[in-house]
Structure formats: C-alpha cells, structure tokens
Amino acid sequence: MAQQVRGVIARSKGAPVEVTTVVVPDPGPGEAVVKVQACGVCHTDLHYREGGINDDFPFLLGHEAAGVVESVGEGVTEVAPGDYVILNWRAVCGRCRACKRGRPWYCFDTHNAKQKMTLTDGTELSPALGIGAFAEKTLVAAGQCTKVDPAASPAAAGLLGCGVMAGLGAAINTGGVGRGDSVAVIGCGGVGSAAVLGSRLAGAARIIAVDLDARKLDGARSLGATHTVDSSATDPVEAIRELTGGHGADVVIDAVGRPETFRQAFYARDLAGTAVLVGVPTPEMQLDLPLLDVFGRGGALKSSWYGDCLPDRDFPMLIDLYLQGRLDLDAFVSETIPLDGVEQAFQRMHKGEVLRSVVLF
Incomplete structure (x- = not known):
C-alpha cells in the first residue's frame, strides 16, 4: 500500500x-x-x-x-x-x-x-x-x-x-595519488576538502589546498593539507610551482569546475602530471586550451564522475576506516x-x- x-x-x-x-x-x-x-x-x-x-x-x-x-x-x-x-x-x-x-x-x-x-x-x-x-x-x-x-x-x-565520495575518489581512484606524491586541490568546499583527506589517506607527502576563503583553507589544513594558497592574493599556478620545487604537482584536482580553475589545474601540474576535474561545470561553460600545450606537457586530463567509485567495494571499506578512527x-x-x-x-x-x-x- x-x-x-x-x-x-x-x-x-x-x-x-x-x-x-x-x-x-x-x-x-x-x-x-x-x-x-x-x-x-x-x-x-x-x-x-x-x-x-x-x-x-x-x-x-x-x-x-x-x-x-x-x-x-x-x-x-x-x-x-x-x-x-x-x-x-x-x-x-x-x-x-x-x-x-x-x-x-x-x-x-x-x-x-x-x-x-x-x-x-x-x-x-x-x-x-x-x-x-x-x-x-x-x-x-x-x-x-x-x-x-x-x-x-x-x-x-x-x-x-555523493560529495565526500566524489572528493576521496577523485584523489584515490581517478588521480591515483600514491605515497610521496605532491597534490594540489583547487576549491576546498565539501568535495575539495574530501580530496585533501583522500590524498592524506593515500600517503601524499605534500598537499596544497587552494581557495579564496580563509575559513576553507583553515578547514583543509585540519584535514591534512600541508600548505595553503589564498588565490585571491596570489597566482595559484605560480604558488603551486614554488611549493613543488618549480615543477608543479604530480596531481592537481579541480573541485570548482570552471574553465579558469581547470586551466589553473592544467598548468599547475608537473610535466606528465595528472589534472582531475571533479567540480561540476554548468552547460554553457567552454574550455579553451592551446592544443600544443596539451600535447607538449603530456600526462593525463581526467574527469572524475562520483570519484570513479564502486559503492559496494568502496563504501564498506571507507566506513570501516571511519569506525577505526582513520577517516x-x-x-x-x-x-x-x-x-x-x-x-x-x-x-x-x-x-x-x-x-x-x-x-x-
């Protein structure tokens, strides 16, 4: 009934x-x-x-x-x-x-x-x-x-x-963050903060949180970010490069989903690095990148849909980590x-x- x-x-x-x-x-x-x-x-x-x-x-x-x-x-x-x-x-x-x-x-x-x-x-x-x-x-x-x-x-x-899995998965599943990697996360709302946490869980050595809001940067640091960048006051691409020996991060995650932030992710990664788009764009947005740069910088440009998760594999595992006090x-x-x-x-x-x-x- x-x-x-x-x-x-x-x-x-x-x-x-x-x-x-x-x-x-x-x-x-x-x-x-x-x-x-x-x-x-x-x-x-x-x-x-x-x-x-x-x-x-x-x-x-x-x-x-x-x-x-x-x-x-x-x-x-x-x-x-x-x-x-x-x-x-x-x-x-x-x-x-x-x-x-x-x-x-x-x-x-x-x-x-x-x-x-x-x-x-x-x-x-x-x-x-x-x-x-x-x-x-x-x-x-x-x-x-x-x-x-x-x-x-x-x-x-x-x-x-949804959101926390999207961020965790963008780092662990899509981005393939591993031990010792450098990671930058652009946008530290719920999804971006989860990407920071996922990067820490995966063993990243350097985790750079980027946002316009000091409150969000403070939150990202509490979840594992080793460095923060206030993108309202400094160029995030240059800041990320400076924090990674002039090279750029191994993985850069765009948790905002705008053409300008994805361009930042593209140029803030190291040669042969990975850029991951997990922020959700709106239908009218268009991306313009020099094709020669796409070719010459190598690496991978990936979109992460739901953190590329498999719920019956990932949810029970993550809940176990939560109950153990590790997540x-x-x-x-x-x-x-x-x-x-x-x-x-x-x-x-x-x-x-x-x-x-x-x-x-």
Missing part, C-alpha cells in the same frame, strides 16, 4: 524549495523502500533547483543519505528489511560493455527505481540523482542500497553517497537541521559558511 510522507521539492526553476506530501509506492520488482535517517545538503541539489541539471520539474531533492531498508520488491537479494544502507546513484547493471570489461565503476547503464514517487494530485516527481532523499522514506532500485556497518553515524555515513567523516558535518531547513542551508552553503548541513529525521 502506498505511503504518504513529508519531502522537500523544487517546484520550478529558482523558486524556494517547499516541504510537501510525497506519495511513495510499494516497491516493485528490483526496488526497495528506505526509511531515511539522514541526508546531506549537496551543491548538486542546488543545481537541480536552479535548472542546472535539466528541467524535469518538480524535483524531489536530496541524495546524500543513509537509512534502513523498510521493504523490498520481488527478486531483491542484495538487501533485506532492516539492513542499514548508504544510498548511491551508481547501481551498476553488470551487463554493459564497461561492466563486462571488468570496469563496473564506469557502468554506462546505471539504473533507478522504475516507479515514480508523486505528489498527492498524481504529479510525477523527478528524484535527484535517482534517489530523492529529502523525504522521510524514498523508493530506489535495490542496487542503490549499499549495506554498511550500522555502528556508523547516519549523518556522517550518508555523505559518502574523519564527522569533520564534514557542519550542522544538523530539520527537514524544513533546506532552503536556509542552501543560503549558508552558497556563502561558504558550511561544509555540509545534514537533515536528520
């Missing part, structure tokens, strides 16, 4: 979000209903509200979530009612050419729930990243549920569902808020006042 719960929707482009009643159907084949315990407020949700992803309004926002499986549909074997899970937006298919080549983290046919959640008048909702977790309960594909140790705090664990996920939880505090949280995020606001249910 369908259930009615409270959820946060974006009804139209740029309009303030609103809390309203959402109808959650019973899970069908391959689906699960999850009782959400916590959900982070991510910049991607703001992108949805501003029409920066697509125009399939109204959106049911929220996607960085942890909770407990309430019920499952026919044929579901991955999880069972009562399982504590982190929700993910990379439910791999196992059948596409990427999966068959043994690279499921690149799956080209990830899937979501087939049924739609709706408003009470029957209007279909588009769940953010196929999840829609600013709601007391949500309907997802069972493959979007990754079972982890229930000892982990939901507020911290849920952040692996400080709690540091990303700036505040906890009620469901009706999302709009105000967007404003604080836009001002750079928080790493993550987290809705607790």
Whole structure:
C-alpha cells in the first residue's frame, strides 16, 4: 500500500524549495523502500533547483543519505528489511560493455527505481540523482542500497553517497595519488576538502589546498593539507610551482569546475602530471586550451564522475576506516537541521559558511 510522507521539492526553476506530501509506492520488482535517517545538503541539489541539471520539474531533492531498508520488491537479494544502507546513484547493471570489461565503476547503464514517487494530485516527481532523499522514506532500485556497518553515524555515513565520495575518489581512484606524491586541490568546499583527506589517506607527502576563503583553507589544513594558497592574493599556478620545487604537482584536482580553475589545474601540474576535474561545470561553460600545450606537457586530463567509485567495494571499506578512527567523516558535518531547513542551508552553503548541513529525521 502506498505511503504518504513529508519531502522537500523544487517546484520550478529558482523558486524556494517547499516541504510537501510525497506519495511513495510499494516497491516493485528490483526496488526497495528506505526509511531515511539522514541526508546531506549537496551543491548538486542546488543545481537541480536552479535548472542546472535539466528541467524535469518538480524535483524531489536530496541524495546524500543513509537509512534502513523498510521493504523490498520481488527478486531483491542484495538487501533485506532492516539492513542499514548508504544510498548511491551508481547501481551498476553488470551487463554493459564497461561492466563486462571488468570496469563496473564506469557502468554506462546505471539504473533507478522504475516507479515514480508523486505528489498527492498524481504529479510525477523527478528524484535527484535517482534517489530523492529529502523525504522521510524514498523508493530506489535495490542496487542503490549499499549495506554498511550500522555502528556508523547516519549523518556522517550518508555523505559518502555523493560529495565526500566524489572528493576521496577523485584523489584515490581517478588521480591515483600514491605515497610521496605532491597534490594540489583547487576549491576546498565539501568535495575539495574530501580530496585533501583522500590524498592524506593515500600517503601524499605534500598537499596544497587552494581557495579564496580563509575559513576553507583553515578547514583543509585540519584535514591534512600541508600548505595553503589564498588565490585571491596570489597566482595559484605560480604558488603551486614554488611549493613543488618549480615543477608543479604530480596531481592537481579541480573541485570548482570552471574553465579558469581547470586551466589553473592544467598548468599547475608537473610535466606528465595528472589534472582531475571533479567540480561540476554548468552547460554553457567552454574550455579553451592551446592544443600544443596539451600535447607538449603530456600526462593525463581526467574527469572524475562520483570519484570513479564502486559503492559496494568502496563504501564498506571507507566506513570501516571511519569506525577505526582513520577517516574523519564527522569533520564534514557542519550542522544538523530539520527537514524544513533546506532552503536556509542552501543560503549558508552558497556563502561558504558550511561544509555540509545534514537533515536528520
């Protein structure tokens, strides 16, 4: 029997979000209903509200979530009612050419729930990243549920569902940061700060945090940055080169996602170094680089989609590190808020006042 719960929707482009009643159907084949315990407020949700992803309004926002499986549909074997899970937006298919080549983290046919959640008048909702977790309960594909140790705090664990995983993965998976490497991270919000933490976890010797905001630079230093660069006062490319013996960093991660910051990442890396784009651009942005420089500097230019993670491999491992005290996920939880505090949280995020606001249910 369908259930009615409270959820946060974006009804139209740029309009303030609103809390309203959402109808959650019973899970069908391959689906699960999850009782959400916590959900982070991510910049991607703001992108949805501003029409920066697509125009399939109204959106049911929220996607960085942890909770407990309430019920499952026919044929579901991955999880069972009562399982504590982190929700993910990379439910791999196992059948596409990427999966068959043994690279499921690149799956080209990830899937979501087939049924739609709706408003009470029957209007279909588009769940953010196929999840829609600013709601007391949500309907997802069972493959979007990754079972982890229930000892982990939901507020911290849920952040692996998007931003923190994106940053950690950009460093460890995409960038291939290793012991003794030099790393620069441009943009030290939630994703960039996670890239700093991931670089430290991987054993980087020099981690350079770059931002315009002194508060974010202080936060990055607390998470493992060995050096900071205030890019409002100095050229970050020159500063990164100076801090790396005049050469540039082995890996430079752009966690902003703008043409100018990616150009900085491109030129701030060492010859044959790696530049990683993990910040999300908007559709109108264009990149202009001299092709001769692309050829002559060598190395790799990579984009990192969800930190190139494989949720059922990475989430349990990272939660184990968190419970061992080796991965400080709690540091990303700036505040906890009620469901009706999302709009105000967007404003604080836009001002750079928080790493993550987290809705607790």
